[in-house]
Amino acid sequence: MQSLEDVLAFVRVVETGGFSRAAARLGLSKSIISRRVARLEADLGVRLLNRTTRGIAPTEAGLEFKTRCAEILRQLELAREAVTCREKDIAGTLRLSVPLSFGIARLAPAIAAFSEKNPRLSIDLSVSDRFVDLVAEGFDAAIRIGVLPDTSLMSRRLGAMQAFVVASPAYLARHGTPEKPQALTQHECLIYSAGSRDTWQFRSGRKWLSIRPQGRFRADNGEVLRAAALVDLGIAVLPDFLVEDAIANGALVRLLGAWPMPEASIHLLRPGGGAAPARLTALGDHLVEWFGSSGETAAKL
Amino acid sequence: MQSLEDVLAFVRVVETGGFSRAAARLGLSKSIISRRVARLEADLGVRLLNRTTRGIAPTEAGLEFKTRCAEILRQLELAREAVTCREKDIAGTLRLSVPLSFGIARLAPAIAAFSEKNPRLSIDLSVSDRFVDLVAEGFDAAIRIGVLPDTSLMSRRLGAMQAFVVASPAYLARHGTPEKPQALTQHECLIYSAGSRDTWQFRSGRKWLSIRPQGRFRADNGEVLRAAALVDLGIAVLPDFLVEDAIANGALVRLLGAWPMPEASIHLLRPGGGAAPARLTALGDHLVEWFGSSGETAAKL
DNA sequence: GGTCTCTGTTCCAGATTATGCAACAATATT
DNA sequence: AATATTGTTGCATAATCTGGAACAGAGACC
Structure with missing residues (x-):
């Protein structure tokens, strides 16, 4: 398994025409670059560069490998962008588990309004009083009322009932x-x-x-x-x-x-740690606002 | 810059459905796999897997990243092949899917002997009775017994059971x-x-x-x-x-x-058309000879 | 011709990271 | 209730990485 750092070092050496220039480009010492390229050649069992004291020239194999690997590095960057942009984007699919009666009576209008505000988002609502396993059943989140059942889930209070x-x-x-x-x-x-x-x-x-x-x-x-x-x-x-x-x-x-x-508190639950995807944060914000105003209405009765 | 080892670990986790299975596949401890995937998530700032004590489920982002990265890994292997003239060389990695009981009882000795004869070849054996998608899961070949399931695969008869x-x-x-x-x-x-x-x-x-x-x-x-x-x-x-x-x-x-x-016939299956890589041809030759002599043994019982 | 500058390689010591074992909590199974 | 399996994390040890320095080779300049 070639290291990506080795591959990147090699590609930059060919692009810049030398180890020293590649080192400067990558902010590393030339000895590291020299070693990475040498290790790549050893792993592959192929000489990629012809070296002189005045510089380098890629072999035929080296040119082909550079062409392919430059594309691979680009694809990897696209893969990274694809997933990081997604997390910051209110798009894709949101799968939600909600309680039966509450889902129908109170949540449907709230989520309809949210969906209208975010037309690039698909919403897959599962209405059930059954406790679902969010992870195993592929839910992004659940809305729960009352006692929180599972401390491994991240929760956000939306309002009260x-x-x-x-x-x-x-x-x-x-x-x-x-x-x-x-x-x-x-x-x-x-x-x-x-x-x-x-x-x-x-x-x-x-x-x-x-x-x-x-x-x-x-x-x-x-x-x-x-x-x-x-x-x-x-x-x-x-x-x-x-x-x-x-x-x-x-x-x-x-x-x-x-x-x-x-x-009884109303909570939005989601699996795991770390930052919530943008679409979940947006939903949470929307529901907090929604139940905030609705909660006042109930208190007046 | 994501590490290829982190990417490979993640892709194998998704393919096998768990950290422990991926660890077994890669011959590493599960703690390493857990840490590599966690590091990848930290590097990307995106949660790729939802975890419970009983298993994992990829997030939407995780699925997309896996799909892209499986292709990137494949392209990298092709780049390697291109420069090492692998098509004519019995070297590199051979990924095989074999049936559970047959793999353990009969194939392991055959493949061990083949591996001994070809020291520049790494072998990655996946033992399962599940039907694998050779292309999607990056297998070079599968060994199957009995009815052939998919006519788009190239097959070679190795012997009988x-x-x-x-x-x-x-x-x-x-x-x-x-x-x-x-x-x-x-x-x-x-x-x-x-x-x-x-x-x-x-x-x-x-x-x-x-x-x-x-x-x-x-x-x-x-x-x-x-x-x-x-x-x-x-x-x-x-x-x-x-x-x-x-x-x-x-x-x-x-x-x-x-x-x-x-x-029941024993077949070696591989994806796509064209000539088989040399390492697959060599494996096929070796197994034909192996089952040829073993087949005679069984007939005498 | 001598000196300077640039190139890539390799040695060395200290810093950093990777590794597997073990313990743990949670969950499922018997 | 006991056992097995899952993924996570602490820990100690081993392995690897890093940059600076020394080096040899080559070309440019005076």
Whole structure:
């Protein structure tokens, strides 16, 4: 395996017509250049240069090798430029994994707007509540809500999501309205079965209150729980983006407003270390801005 | 200036799918490979691979860089050939893809002998049952047994391999010895699950007899099937090179000798047209002679 | 002819880098 | 739970690289 430094030294010697000039060109001593070319000749088993004390002349083999290697060096530079320019360019393909309900309700418009702003970028969105292996499945990034699952991933906080306790007016008419969190244990609670926690958290002054919900209905999807609440089955804890409209139109009522629930952070996750590609940084910036304004909207409810 | 060693390490990592495999291929430790690729990424300022503890996946940039650099490495090899008159010389590097069990059991000694005869030649042997793309993965040639898969490759027949029906003496003592091929259906057959055929072929006079073997044990590797036969699990069809020793020492008995199975041809494949490089022609000559004499040996069993 | 300048080569000692082993954490498999 | 495999990193040793200096050969100039 020839060393590229040997090849470069040789090519420069032929181009400049001498070892000393090549050395000056490359900012090295002439002894290094002499040695590199000699090593290249030894590796190849071919004499590339005829030497006199007054200079050099390439052999026929040397001329051919120089021609080919100058092109190879050029191709290598093009390869380097291709990958470094790409990283600085908002182009190519961006593969994203996003949560199901959040992806449809909140992210689709955000990413559509981003895509419109960056027409040279293709976006491949995979919508799933399943935890994907970003590396093995070839994703550039994932958007995740709540607890971060894997510390080997690089994360950037995009904003927050607020959970509300809600029930239908008909349910409340029949069962009464809970006046404080502890009263929930006397109610039919609609339970999210994919959560990392089996308690509902409320802030009470400086403290956090944990309530273990009881109920006969469980589901691992927020939209299903919303549907259950809308048909009067019970009290649910649901993210803002799933209940904003129903609260606005009166189909659901927000409860226990004096006991706020914790916000869940929205994060952009990506594999590995080092600098993020430009297209990911741009997406992150765009989403921070998007959720920044949307987050304020939710807080006003 | 990227180092060619770094580039080569990276290209091999992508081709083999991992650092450890690339290290084995290049005969270096995995720590060197890890560091060379990391240095290449640092030099370029671009992440080329996403890493987990279980493996790697090239980034988009990584894929592009690999594609370009594989070509650059090839051009460099062509430059070398051009000046060393390699076409007429048995020197340089010969990259070969060979089947797993056959490569280990039969080819290694043949190629070791060839290498001894040609000390200026380096040999890079890749042992795999996977079908490789000779051109894309930079192989000079492949050795294949049986059906030829791709007519765009140039092939040269080196010899043949004979399959035998075998079982252990203990299995036969317990279950009896089949007197003709049809009796195999009453036996426990050990089935090769990676074959292109689910029948066993026997010559009966001028005709071919197909028997569909029945059995509870399947494997996609000949050595596994041999091991199963040695522990009395049943009757297997195995190539000569895997059972010669066991037949010679009585651990396995050859059955149904009067109904020969078809020979499988051994071929040397290489890409493209034109004249073969001298080193490939020499290898082919050497292997023809090697299998010629070995083929006779098998026929005597 | 003598001197100077330029060329490429090789020696030498110090600086720098490469190497493989081992340990480690993470993950998958049995 | 134990084992195997993956890729990363620390460490000590070995190997290689580097530039300056010395050298020989050649040409230009006075």
